[in-house]
Amino acid sequence: MSVAQTERTAAGIAAPGGQHSTAAPVFTGIGVTAPNGLGTRDWWSATLAGESGIRPVSRFDASRYPVTLAGEVPGFDVKEHIPSRLIPQTDHMTRLALTAAAEALEDSGLDLKELPEYAAGVVTAASAGGFEFGQRELEALWSKGGQHVSAYQSFAWFYAVNTGQISIRHGLRGPSGVLVTEQAGGLDAVAQARRQLRKGSRMMVTGGVDGAICPWGWTAQLTSGRLSTRDDPRQAYLPFDARAAGHVPGEGGAILILEDAETARARGARCYGTLAGYAATFDPGPGREGEPGLRRAVELALDEARLSPADVDVVFADASGVPELDRLEAEAVTRLFGPGKVPVTAPKTMTGRLAAGGASLDLAAALLSIRDSVIPPTVNVTEPAEGLRLDLVTALRRGPVRTALVLARGFSGFNAAAVVTAAE
Amino acid sequence: MAEMSLNELTKRLRECAGEEEGVDLDGDVMDVPFDELGYDSLAVLQTTGRIEQDYGVRISDDAAAEAHTPRMLLAFINESLSQAAAA
Numbered sequence: 001m002s003v004a005q006t007e008r009t010a011a012g013i014a015a016p017g018g019q020h021s022t023a024a025p026v027f028t029g030i031g032v033t034a035p036n037g038l039g040t041r042d043w044w045s046a047t048l049a050g051e052s053g054i055r056p057v058s059r060f061d062a063s064r065y066p067v068t069l070a071g072e073v074p075g076f077d078v079k080e081h082i083p084s085r086l087i088p089q090t091d092h093m094t095r096l097a098l099t100a101a102a103e104a105l106e107d108s109g110l111d112l113k114e115l116p117e118y119a120a121g122v123v124t125a126a127s128a129g130g131f132e133f134g135q136r137e138l139e140a141l142w143s144k145g146g147q148h149v150s151a152y153q154s155f156a157w158f159y160a161v162n163t164g165q166i167s168i169r170h171g172l173r174g175p176s177g178v179l180v181t182e183q184a185g186g187l188d189a190v191a192q193a194r195r196q197l198r199k200g201s202r203m204m205v206t207g208g209v210d211g212a213i214c215p216w217g218w219t220a221q222l223t224s225g226r227l228s229t230r231d232d233p234r235q236a237y238l239p240f241d242a243r244a245a246g247h248v249p250g251e252g253g254a255i256l257i258l259e260d261a262e263t264a265r266a267r268g269a270r271c272y273g274t275l276a277g278y279a280a281t282f283d284p285g286p287g288r289e290g291e292p293g294l295r296r297a298v299e300l301a302l303d304e305a306r307l308s309p310a311d312v313d314v315v316f317a318d319a320s321g322v323p324e325l326d327r328l329e330a331e332a333v334t335r336l337f338g339p340g341k342v343p344v345t346a347p348k349t350m351t352g353r354l355a356a357g358g359a360s361l362d363l364a365a366a367l368l369s370i371r372d373s374v375i376p377p378t379v380n381v382t383e384p385a386e387g388l389r390l391d392l393v394t395a396l397r398r399g400p401v402r403t404a405l406v407l408a409r410g411f412s413g414f415n416a417a418a419v420v421t422a423a424e
Numbered sequence: 425m426a427e428m429s430l431n432e433l434t435k436r437l438r439e440c441a442g443e444e445e446g447v448d449l450d451g452d453v454m455d456v457p458f459d460e461l462g463y464d465s466l467a468v469l470q471t472t473g474r475i476e477q478d479y480g481v482r483i484s485d486d487a488a489a490e491a492h493t494p495r496m497l498l499a500f501i502n503e504s505l506s507q508a509a510a511a
Contacts, residue, residue: 084442085462088470147477151470 029108029257035071071250071352091130121174125185125208182410186359207360211251239319253357271423277305283413319346
């Protein structure tokens, strides 16, 4: 039995003690920390205005590295957002995750005290935990000795750290977990959260916030060979452009509240949209022939949502920025939708690629596109690569959006597709 | 070497592990359990690690784990300090 079939079956059976509904879950809260805006409101207005957050790296001296640009979250005052007890034990990206989680929970209007003790959990996407924190403590280890390493190193550089810290801070004791599938993680985590709702949880904090803008993180990311070495922020990350030459890394992402549809409606929650479909696939293994798995992921996700390609109003592209990968994504889209038949956008051209945070931020953008009847632009792309045949949205486009498709590909062959629709 | 005071300890707790909202570390906290002060075992471990570096003494992890209040932790620390001074 395939994973998709298992999920469909699971949707139809009641969970132990089950009050959960079989309807697709709804998004009821959004929290954002992005390079072009701290907080959902600032980020979304910047995104619609086409304002990029890609700039020269300021968090460390990157001048001697081949990559000198990054998307850094602006104006983050740690004392304003993070309790004093949590400051010595958290990496910068965990602080960003905690900030986004607090915003998302507040936005949801949920009263956590009214939920049963184990009814709410946390599933986030991650890469490797706190790189910057880990680097500092490893430096202390080799230069001063083990007694000088922070006790908090034990979890601060662990990939599960954001899930754990969010869970502890808000007392969310239900089923929790972490997904590590690089850029696909921002969708895969949300799907795992959905699985927990199907098993009986009422509400899940999910999504991803990531970042590794420090020498160690830089060195690790450089090994992918996919980073842009250009130093002009307007020309460094140009997916689907004839001049595409890799991507700019960034930090941040989005935390989302995914809730059981029935109980969300019963409490009168404001619903941004429904997670109507999702699927994950792998590319063929190394040395094997065959089409990459992205198109199949989209087909499975649409199938689960009981929608056809003609129903999709906008595609949020993975937008690798590597010409060959851009071509493969464009081919998957045109084979399914027809050449130029569906608007495609990549607001991540304003943030850089956020690793485990990127696809969650795209989900947030998709939900707000539905709310505001608007498609945010892809910036700086002015010379579309030959033969891609995409309807690339390069200027803000207004019009009803009822169904959005979000695509994500993770390094090493992960593909994920999510379909979000306007709430009923 | 002089004995470590409660003030010295709370200063280091603040530096190493922050301060829980709603807790007054400057008040009479000598016999208040660490968990009521908002400090878990890792916070105490982090703080004793710093004290070991600053004072050049060794405090066993077991002793740190057994000390549930500032008074108990100070007793372990000051015992180590006097042993170091006698050595």
